[in-house]
Amino acid sequence: MEDFEKKVSIKDSMEIEQENSNCSKSNEILNLLRKFLEIQQRRAQAYSKLKTGFSEYMKSGGELAYQQLCSEITVEFNDCSKQVLEMESLFLNPNYCRVDLAELLRAIQTQEKQKLHLTATIQVLKKAGRPSERLVNHENCSFKKPMEHECVHLQEITEAAGTEEAEANAEYDNALKEAIRGVQDAVTAINEHLEEVRYEIAALETE
Template structure:
């Protein structure tokens, strides 16, 4: 779980000019037609479905990791999820570029997709934060490592972690627990807010599709 946030991230994909031009050439002749716009919006919804499946895999993988401690399997999953999310982001950026092209001139839809991208990035970063916090556990409940302790035949195990519990140390531990609870609560709330915002944006996309198909 070390540097988890760095392992599962959404990078900002930058399509090469050649990639964008090739994609634009495919739809250049009728990019502004209702059908072409609907096709692009449906492609975008399909990308969002891929993201949903990726989150489901990440959630299951984390639960398995917490239960079994399979570090290598989970790290492999993190790498796969990173590739999946970055590919999804790249596709959305390409669609956004088409909406901004002179042949389409749908800046409103490009802005809508950009808003989704921003909230998706927030959601993933906060999801990583939640998993890091849950893996670490509340400070007062974390297990103590005895790797630096000593063992002597005469006295047996000599634990370097033993200390007198004072009012000060008890207060410090309580404060650490409170900060942990606060951080976890804020991260969970942030994910919920991101999900609500994304769903609202997706509803706008579906309304747009319905309106275009009604023309």
């Protein structure tokens, strides 16, 4: 009888230990996912800064300040990515064994990469401007008298040149539209995945 009681009490304590271990793992996963949402918040703030900085650059043309901002934002994004990759490898670790969460984080990372790449493309295109609206550079023109110069840009506007410009404009417009649409698609995908992360957090909180 005593042996039986001993076995039962050993079994009980093992079950309690197992429950404690599961509880501790759940808390760790919960903390990691909350931290991940904080990182996403940092990314959102970085995008907001980049957007504001770019608008200011387009108005004032402060190249140096804009370049400085781009460098800061790059460092911020790299740091966020590095932390997410660390979380991803933790979820793949046998201690957690949550391949589903690792894949979810990986999917968000992929979309974030795409979003950043296309955001940069949009800014490059906007900086260049539509081909027909670009400022003419007079560096190669010859100046015979002050205030007068022979402009190398003066050419007869032929039908062919007009068509060429229209084609260049259409190409530019399409590239810009495509990049904007790509960013919107990436944002939609990211938000859907983040919803899954929030569901997971809610499920762990109710355990």
